[in-house]
Amino acid sequence: MKEGQTIQVIENENGIIKVLHARKSFKDVRVLNDVNISCNKGEICGIIGRNGSGKTVLFKAICGFLKLDEGSIWVEGKEMQKDIDMLTTAGIIIEEPSFLSTRSGMKNLEFLYMIQNKKNREHLCNIMKLVGLNPSSKKRVGNYSMGMKQRLAIAQAIMEEQQILILDEPMNGLDNEGVEDMRNLFLDLKKQGKTILLATHNMDDINLLCDKVYEIDGGIVRQLK
Numbered sequence: 001m002k003e004g005q006t007i008q009v010i011e012n013e014n015g016i017i018k019v020l021h022a023r024k025s026f027k028d029v030r031v032l033n034d035v036n037i038s039c040n041k042g043e044i045c046g047i048i049g050r051n052g053s054g055k056t057v058l059f060k061a062i063c064g065f066l067k068l069d070e071g072s073i074w075v076e077g078k079e080m081q082k083d084i085d086m087l088t089t090a091g092i093i094i095e096e097p098s099f100l101s102t103r104s105g106m107k108n109l110e111f112l113y114m115i116q117n118k119k120n121r122e123h124l125c126n127i128m129k130l131v132g133l134n135p136s137s138k139k140r141v142g143n144y145s146m147g148m149k150q151r152l153a154i155a156q157a158i159m160e161e162q163q164i165l166i167l168d169e170p171m172n173g174l175d176n177e178g179v180e181d182m183r184n185l186f187l188d189l190k191k192q193g194k195t196i197l198l199a200t201h202n203m204d205d206i207n208l209l210c211d212k213v214y215e216i217d218g219g220i221v222r223q224l225k
C-alpha cells in the first residue's frame with residue numbers, strides 16, 4: 001500500500017489506538033516525522049525498527065509520558081493531552097519498571113495494586129503463577145534474575161486486567177521457555193479481546209503474534225502487514 005493510501009485507511013479506521021500525523025523532535029533531531037498508526041480492538045499490533053528508531057518515544061507519547069510537537073493520539077476515543085494527560089486505562093511496560101528491591105515480587109504487586117485501592121491476594125497469586133513466578137517466594141526483587149524481573153514487569157502490566165496493553169520489548173531477558181510462555185500468555189489475552197501494542201526486535205514474535213505490523217525507520221512508519 002502506498003503511504004498516502006495507508007494514512008487515509010488509518011484516518012478512516014475505527015482504531016482503539018490511533019496516532020495521526022505525529023511529529024516529535026529533540027532539539028534538531030526529528031524522531032517521529034508524520035507517523036500514522038492504528039490498532040484495532042482485539043488486535044496485536046507490532047512495531048519493529050532499529051535501535052534508536054523511535055519506538056519508545058512513540059509508546060511514551062501514546063501513554064502521555066511525553067508530548068508530541070504536532071499531530072494527535074487517540075485512545076478509546078479520547079485525545080491524549082486534550083481529553084486526558086496520562087493513559088490510566090492500559091497496562092504498560094516501558095523501559096525498566098522500578099520495583100522495591102528489598103521486597104518480594106508478591107509484595108511489590110500488592111503495593112502497586114493497593115495504590116488503586118484494590119485488594120485481592122488470590123487474584124495477584126494467580127497473576128504471579130500466570131507469569132511463572134512463585135507467589136509464596138520470599139526472595140527480594142533485588143535478588144531476582146533479569147528474566148524474573150521481566151516476568152514481574154509483565155505481571156504488573158496485566159494485573160489490573162486493562163483492555164489495552166502497551167508493551168515495549170516485553171521479552172527482554174527471557175529465556176526460550178519464558179519467551180514461549182509469554183507468547184502463549186499474550187495470545188490468550190488477545191483471545192479475551194485485549195488490544196496489545198508490542199515493540200519487539202524479534203521477527204518470530206512478529207510472525208507468531210501480530211495481526212498488524214508497522215516498521216519505523218528514519219522517523220517514518222510503514223505498514224508491513
Ligand SMILES: Nc1ncnc2c1ncn2[C@@H]1O[C@H](COP(=O)(O)OP(=O)(O)OP(=O)(O)O)[C@@H](O)[C@H]1O
Pocket residue numbers: 026031049050051052053054055056057058
Ligand atoms: N528525552 C530525550 N531527549 C533527547 N533525545 C531523546 C529522548 N528520548 C529519546 N531520544 C532519542 O530519540 C531517538 C529514539 O529513541 P527510542 O528510545 O524511541 O528508540 P527505540 O526505537 O525505542 O530504540 P531501542 O530499539 O534501542 O529500544 C534516539 O535517538 C534517542 O536518543
